[in-house]
Amino acid sequence: MIHLDHISVRSNAIGIVFCKWKTDQSGTKRRNPRHIYSNPMEAQSCVFLAIAIYLVCHPQLSMGKLLPGAAQKDRFGKQLAKLLSHPETTCGRSEYGTHSIRKGAATFACSGSTGGPSIVSVYLRCGWSLGNVLERYMHYEGAGDQILGRVMAGLPINDASFAILPPHFKMPFDSDVSSVINKVFPSLSRVPALHSVLAFCLSSLAHHAQALEMLIPKSHPIFYSRVFTDVDMVPMLKARLVTQDSVLPATRIPPYVGLHKELARATTEMRSILNEVIRGVDAHLETKGVTAGNLT
Template identity: 30%
Template sequence: MAVEFDGLLLLETKVTNARASTISANSRASYLGSTFSTYAGHRSAFFNLYQDYHRVMSAGLEREMSAHSKGLQRQVAGAISQGQIKVGKYPMSFGLYKQVVMAMLQSTSRDMIFSRTFKILSWNLMYRAANTVSICYGHLVWRDDALCIYFAHMTNDLRGTRPRDPRHVYANPISPEIGLILALGKSYAFHDIVSLQLLRVCFEKQVYIGLPMGLIPTTLTFIRAMMSTNDLEKPLISVQSYSVVELQLTTLERIRCAKEHQLTANRGRRLAPPSVAVHLRAGWSMGGVQDRYHRHDAAGDMFVGRTVSGHPVLQPEFAILPPHFTTSDEEVQRAKEIYFPGLPQIVGFVAKFALASLIYHIDFLRQKLSNDHPLFQSPLFTDAELIPQLRSRVQCDSNNGEMQPTGVPPHVKILSELLSVRSEVKEAVQLRNERHKTAYGGAKRDV
């Protein structure tokens, strides 16, 4: 009886506090700043409180909460129409994303190397940071021309019963500042140094170490990634100015990338990736029809992966291949061991493409980075003899036919054929003009 009495007393106390925060006269004004979804969550927790104590809510209290909910909905709708509140967070535009990643690339901080990889990986996977931080080396597989990443847990599959469909991520030789494979190459070059520093800091502060085979070595890297992003706020204020979204000190905290990925995949394009493939890649639930009717094949996710990675979907370069070695011999294997010391063998094939990206974009890195950047102190840039030998073996085309582009829609092939026909017509016109000029000049001399 004493336990039941204490439970009823605790329930009465919680009900009193909850009523004061959800149905009071001043609560509507406080909820207007966070829209109706925040109140709906508190209201659901309020009903769950009664279920936990096996009690039934009184009819009067239930009517009072229902009336308050309807009144709050009307006030929120009026505030949204008048522009007093903003629903959701500001989406990060693709232009701002490129500026943030470029600022991270040019930073001389070693922590920023992993922070930049974390940012680009989250963008390409169209997932939240909490999912990105759980990726392990064993989740990475290279297939054809794409890096496939498997998720062990998704927001639309809490029990883990659905099939594991990989997310395809592609290199971007056209815009290397946002290329994930190049970012992985930079991270692999500092694998031993940064991992030891993180382990030492975690031991001193008694921070819990996550999976030892994690792509991001420890849980602390996620915190460092967020701290490094905050360091970029002040430079961005002087670089970019928006009329609608003002970049203040907390703007990057309010900007959300999770929903902008779909906008990037579909905005301004008549030939956008299928919406079902975009929703499934982002992990958004579509109800009970998702696994029964709406199942995409690998080609759908490949198309989305190429689009999100920044490939120009209306250009023939959309089908460009990643930088890769034409031959794989002992010299390439030795270079990989020198440049990526201590890297697990499970990602050896991924590391070979990461090394090819570093070699292919070495001129770009020397042009964009300062001379005191930590990358220039790595073994890659200190070996002046091996770099020219490796550069002669790296290419992005498929002359030998061993690697073919995946995830390419039919219109890209049509664009390539049209460009070839256009060049042939230009050559024919030039040849005709030269012949006409020669014939006209010869006739003039005869006269």
Template identity: 35%
Template sequence: EDNPEFVFGRAFLTLAWSLMARVDEAAKAHVKHVRWAGDCLVIFFAQTKGTQEGCVNLNEPWHVYANPLEPACCPILALACYLLTYPGILCGEGPLFLGGNPIDRFEKIFNKILKKHEKQIRQQFHLDIADLGTHSIRKGSATFCCSGVTCAPPIVSICLRADWSLGNVKERYLRFECAGDEFTGRTASGLDGLSFEFAASPPYFEGDEEVQVGVELWVDEFVDEDSSFMVRGVIRACLASFSYHIDFLDDTLPRSSPIRTSKAFRSPPDPTVLAAAEVRYPWTATAQTPKATGIPPHVSLLCSMAGLLKGQADLPGKVVAGVAELLRERDEEGGGGGAGSLRLSRALQKNHNEVMVRLRRLES
């Protein structure tokens, strides 16, 4: 949509879904309670329905993860579009979502979308839009994490994230830990829990010192010189997500979208900086890759298997190339067999092709 309100609406929706938050809680998010930590966004709430005292608990953050494989529903990309379009939001310690009453703003947008797609919702999902509301976001997210996947996060972590009471006894003995919330956050982002892709890193800038300096100069364009390192970290992550998905945005955004008027779109950095935005997996990680968190054991095993398959796929080519190089060196020195070397090289290439076919069958 080209309506500026939809930039806000998409960021609010994806963040509320990922957080499993009540809309009034999402509306209370403040800039000073948002930061980037490693491979995810962390948010602290000063007050929820279950904690009315208004004291920020720095030991119990909500973790929000990128989904670089599905940019349309990625909360980090949605937040990036919102903050890069309205960078003034980060210049201070005010609310993350501005404009009067964010709840009323979002409800109007939400209802407008429901009415626009009423026929499709009824035919495809057999639902009446009168039964849907902002509460459906939180219920949908929790249901997806509990029973929409076959390897669900711990139910305690889901309940704590959704701020649901566990009862006096369980609340006394079953406490918050980051690992459970991280797993829940990855699941809520829509990453496939039955694939090694669940361990995908967020988009980040991979490169030498020159690239990193270019990134920092780009960050400077969106923040004040007095901005904290936490704000700079959030903007850096937003710019990485924006850069990685620049083609997707260019293909899908309407020509009149306010995102296209943002500084990020109008004045992009050097192409080498844009191209430095990458997504990696554990077996391709470098020293610059954010350490993956929220990864369950079965995904770690899938990653190990994927790394082995990749190594096996590369090995035949390396062997053929190495032998071919030795044969060329031998021929150049006058000790080669000429036609014999050629036959051996062709036999190796044929064997390589057969191995690659079998590996592709294993991967599929």
């Protein structure tokens, strides 16, 4: 069960610590964070956005369980069954179940491309046993979990954008940003340890605001929150957002993604050279014409 104090910012990711796993029911093993990443290009796949919507719609949520109440597992199962029973849903209850998310994610991570994360990272992320021998020699390491987190976010592994940063504020402790955090998250904003998490949530919400209006019914509670009822809030937040050229590092990306980024940068520079040459020639001809006394 996830508590709010299990959630923290890890550089450009959000880390979640699970106290118990399928293979560690006593909770005695090392509690390593599982990294989740933003997807600035696809609102439907952005976990940061999903967390933001949930927290904004529950402004009085206080420290403790992320999902209050009891029998969360049963509630999730019932809600999933209700979703799959909807007339507009193309798949049926016989095809998907509560374990389908984990199975599908593991399959996508291992076989969704020819250059995915290691199978050990996938096993550890899913909480599956490696067996008595492998568990003695193969352990968790942040780099493996981080690249897996980017894959799970739906970022394209064969493109320079795999290293994209989450939408974030140039100055996260800006007085205006802090004021908005206090208004939107009146209870959780009192917890200093969550400030960076709330800033990531707010930045993703502002970044995807336009997409949300197309994806979610107007009757959704998110549109009755301060973020959307205050018409000046989203534009003000967007003006302070960046997703690149930042001091925030992109953690543990594969070496070839760095090459993709350099190739993309070189291509952009080469395209700009043509315009610079044309402007230079035009300026030179203009100067020569004026010197010769010709009208230009």
